[in-house]
Amino acid sequence: MSAKIFPTSQDAENAFYEALERGDLELMMAVWSDDDEIVCVHPAGPRLAGQEQVRASWRQILASGQRLRVQVAQRVTLAGMMLAVHSVHEVITVAGEKRARPPVVVTNVYLRTAAGWRMIVHHASPGPGPGPRPAPDPAPETPKILH
Numbered sequence: 755m756s757a758k759i760f761p762t763s764q765d766a767e768n769a770f771y772e773a774l775e776r777g778d779l780e781l782m783m784a785v786w787s788d789d790d791e792i793v794c795v796h797p798a799g800p801r802l803a804g805q806e807q808v809r810a811s812w813r814q815i816l817a818s819g820q821r822l823r824v825q826v827a828q829r830v831t832l833a834g835m836m837l838a839v840h841s842v843h844e845v846i847t848v849a850g851e852k853r854a855r856p857p858v859v860v861t862n863v864y865l866r867t868a869a870g871w872r873m874i875v876h877h878a879s880p881g882p883g884p885g886p887r888p889a890p891d892p893a894p895e896t897p898k899i900l901h
Contacts, residue, residue, distance in 0.1 A: 763838035763864035789871035821849035857881035
């Protein structure tokens with residue numbers, strides 16, 4: 755079990771993004787629950803389940819040597835006493851690149867344990883790319899009255 759204690763789900767999330775930016779595998783795994791029922795989905799990747807698969811995926815990502823800067827935007831948090839769900843957009847900039855990449859849409863789920871808050875799910879999907887926006891719904895010609 756990790757010796758690091760995260761008093762809130764936000765503390766765990768802050769450590770998650772710090773680990774990602776620093777390329778620190780041990781800090782990354784300290785955020786995750788020690789339980790084997792954890793799930794991680796990287797953008798356009800397969801579902802990874804359990805400590806072994808999740809650790810191996812982060813080891814590979816963090817070993818790339820790319821220095822990342824992650825800005826978290828549009829956070830929506832749903833929280834209860836034992837479970838918290840954070841929906842965010844990650845705006846990732848890679849050192850040496852002049853522009854940020856399109857946002858990644860992420861859902862992070864945290865569980866309150868005896869050792870503090872721990873991540874149990876990280877699901878990241880490619881965000882919408884540039885392109886035409888859908889047309890707004892047309893205004894109705896006559897008002898509708900509901901009784």
